[in-house]
Amino acid sequence: MTVDVFVPQISVSVQRSTYLVQRMDDPFRVHVVDKNKTCSCGDPHCWSILAVADYLRSGGQRAPMGLPACPICGSETFPDRKWDGKYTKQPGWRCATGGIGHFLQAKTQRIRQQWAENPWLIPPASGYPGVRRDELMTWQECEAAEQEQHQSTKSQVELEVQ
Numbered sequence: 001m002t003v004d005v006f007v008p009q010i011s012v013s014v015q016r017s018t019y020l021v022q023r024m025d026d027p028f029r030v031h032v033v034d035k036n037k038t039c040s041c042g043d044p045h046c047w048s049i050l051a052v053a054d055y056l057r058s059g060g061q062r063a064p065m066g067l068p069a070c071p072i073c074g075s076e077t078f079p080d081r082k083w084d085g086k087y088t089k090q091p092g093w094r095c096a097t098g099g100i101g102h103f104l105q106a107k108t109q110r111i112r113q114q115w116a117e118n119p120w121l122i123p124p125a126s127g128y129p130g131v132r133r134d135e136l137m138t139w140q141e142c143e144a145a146e147q148e149q150h151q152s153t154k155s156q157v158e159l160e161v162q
């Protein structure tokens with residue numbers, strides 16, 4: 001004897017670091033389940049969360065690790081290769097709410113914190129005063145100074161030509 005149980009077909013797919021879950025009998029409602037097992041619909045016991053667990057248990061594709069939430073406002077972040085750290089190797093990103101502004105704000109905070117924790121680029125030793133990080137110009141300041149010098153040299157040359 002078979003018992004007819006209505007089991008709606010469920011589709012689970014990976015999008016970035018989340019799982020999109022749809023029921024075939026309700027295809028227009030999409031539940032987005034993230035890695036913390038929370039569903040976008042707000043129901044902490046949403047069936048979608050179980051569906052994702054089932055999907056993974058049966059060998060479904062695992063969503064890649066997403067970028068952490070924006071440290072400034074907690075919004076979602078998107079990768080932005082243009083801002084990948086050349087030296088720090090930290091991935092660049094953009095905030096869904098604050099854009100590149102929040103990335104730069106977070107970066108500035110991190111640099112400030114590093115300076116506060118370790119202000120010495122070269123710590124002092126006996127007979128050597130050491131070099132503090134803030135004694136060195138940032139590259140922006142360097143560039144500005146260079147441009148200024150270039151400008152004044154140019155106007156000097158122009159004066160000499162006249």
Ligand SMILES: [Zn+2]
Pocket residue numbers: 031032039040041042043046047048
């Ligand atoms: Zn849900």
Ligand SMILES: [Zn+2]
Pocket residue numbers: 070071072073074075095096097098099102
């Ligand atoms: Zn943000």
